[in-house]
Amino acid sequence: MNALAARRRHPAAIALLLLLGLLVTGFAYAAVAPQSASAEATTAEQVEKGKQLFRANCASCHGVNAEGRKTGIGDQIAGPALAGVGAAAVDFQMGTGRMPMRAPSQQAPRATVEFNQEQIDAIGAYIASLAPGPGVPSAEDVDPAKGDPAAGGELFRVNCAMCHNFAGSGGALTRGKYAPSLMNVEPKHIYEAMETGPQSMPVFNDNNLDPESKRDIIAFLKSVENTPSQGGHQLGALGPVTEGWFAWVFGLGVLIAAAVWLGQKSA
């Protein structure tokens, strides 16, 4: 009889067993459950640094504790509350230069990025520390090489093309808002946008589009970006409007020039 078996009736055994069971279940859940993948662990130090950066750069609109602020003009909001938006939202908004916003407008346009990745991660850690939210996806989650562009194309046409256009060239929304072009966007930002639904975009969470489908969509967009244009110059890939313009301006222009030239040729 070994030591373990001998102590199986020890009063603490039941408590220990319970603890073990809970731990196993917990770890197993964490391993199996659909992850809002949180790539790196955050440290208290990082959170503190993020808090300082946030207060210096973001608090004027989002409030000192990210509780959101009103402008005082009607119901206008200067910046929404950020508890629960997660590190993914911070990484998307700041990583594409949309935040800090340059000027109040219909929507924040893509712009040059003002912070380095370390600073963005720190602010993300701070925001994530306020309330749980989607984390930054792992490199594997967004690797276009691992996705299926054909399946992604179908998903894209069903879910995304009505705003972003068939080739991801972007499209108009109401009152000056727009769905931006998806060309030359980093894969992780595409993933984060689907996950967090920035600005006018709806949220495509994991129940809606699972991480694999998101990766397929990324693969499709990257294939659109990288495939050479088979038919020649794409004229902005905006559909028949630009084609019609081109035919009227260039096609007709050249033919009229030819007609004038021929008309001046005398026999």
Add this chain to the structure above:
Amino acid sequence: MSTETYPSGRPADRLRDGDRPVAHAPSAAARKAGGVAGWIDDRTSAAKGVNYLLRKVFPDHWSFMLGEIAMYSMIVCLLSGALLTLWFVPSAGHTVYDGSYVPLRGQGMSEAYASTLNISFDIKGGLIIRQIHHWAALMFIIGLTVHMFRVFFTGAFRKPRELNWVIGSVLALLAIIEGFAGYSLPDDLLSGTGIRAMEGFVQTAPVIGSYLAYAIFGGPFPGEMIIPRLYSAHVLLIPAILVGLFTAHIVIVALQKHTQFPGPGRTNDNVVGYRVMPVYAAKAGGFFFIVFGVIALIAGLFTINPIWAYGPYDPSPVTAGSQPDWYMGFADGALRLLPGWLEFEFFGFTLSLNIALGALVLLPLVYTVLGAYPFFERWVTGDNREHHLLERPRNNPTRTGIGMAGITAYSVFFFAAGNDIMAIKLGLSINDITWIFRIGLFVFPVLAFWVTKRICLSLQRRDRETVLHGFESGRIIRGADGSFHERHDPLNKYDQWILVQHEPATPMQLTAEADENGVASPAARKDRLRAKVSQWWYKDAVNPVTPAELAAAHHDGHEAEALEAPLDYEGIEGRQDHAGGEGGEGADTDVKRDDESDRDSDVDSGIGSASRLRE
């Protein structure tokens, strides 16, 4: 040529009877050609007709070639389209793509879409043929549109050419229907969206809408019938009518003779220009190759309708930037402008005027108004004479204004169809753009009419000014008393004629409302509206300088501005009458002009080989 009585001898002899002896031996090539031509002529008697056509005189102006752009683009469409039919499968049958375009491999799609992908990626040269076909279709309708502008603004639709204008309007309508049918065939996401929209349009027809849609689609949308049906319309029915009407269009031009711009020696009963053979055979033949070449160049360099990027049609998705090709844009734009409150419900039946007005009413309306315009203008002006001389657009300010107003209204619809693209490219709000167009639809055409009419009147006034006082020479002359004035030089007679040849305005007068017995005339009441419109039409008219006014300007003008030579512009026409009077139809007559020093090179080219064709 053949004579009335047949001489005895061999049958072939009588064919040669009356032939003039050949003065010189023809070259070997000519003998050979003559042999072939003779062989054909012996059997068809085609020589007379061919001779008539080859010797036909056409006037020269670049704008007369706009219709040729349409004609040649149509031929390019027919040629490239015939090639496409070799591979296109007009079927909605389901298939799984297994071609060389990787991003769609393994996807379910219709056979029509799969075969279009094959044409694009697996048939050698297929993609450029597809792109040539599509670009040529756009250029065809652009060509016929600008041709229509030219005919309209120069008044070429006036008697006796109203019928040809109507045929042209029908051709234009058929062309856009043909284009829409073709655009719908590949069954990609965009064309499927177009067919879906069409189904919606048909359904808005009051009472019969849903039955009609069922009939067209052979059941509920999308069904398997629509693609084969559109295909037979696109490759058989509509092209046959198009080519038939187009032939009639051209034959009528040949019979009625081409109109010409006014100029020295050009009258209502002649055509001044070059013969088909050799000049127009070379020019028009060359232009065909230019048009074909430009279309092929564009097709080689610029993508059109990248169906592989749109993906296969599926009724659930739709893409941003779903627009029809440009020629259907005005109808799409009308739908975007129509407010939603135009949908009404009566006793459980829905009347969707918000869609029907743009989709079912506008299209026939535009083409009916177009086709009816010559009859409206004739009603207003009461002008029942034949016109073979074109009008300069400025010399008919009201018509030019109406035309510009029409183009503006069309353009408002047309641009409204691109409101989303304008919004993202110009950073504007789509709502604002839509409202600007909604208001603009009523404001811009009126503005365009007014501005155009004013510009025309100003140009006419400047023409009068130039005729009466000559053009500014830029030379400043100091008078004996120290005053300065600029010397005005007289125009040469040929340039002057162009500025004074048009007809003065003659508004219709109301006939006496009552006869001498005081009985109201019923005709007068009927004509009251007509007279009123006619007065409005000719309001503010600027009439051409009359010879009397010109003479007065000479004698009353300041010494310094007095024109050096006495001008008798009527003499130009008179001289032409002498020069061309004896020429029969198609005969060359060299126009001799006594004052060679006055010859302007521009004028010269036009009358170098004047020919008089009697009507």
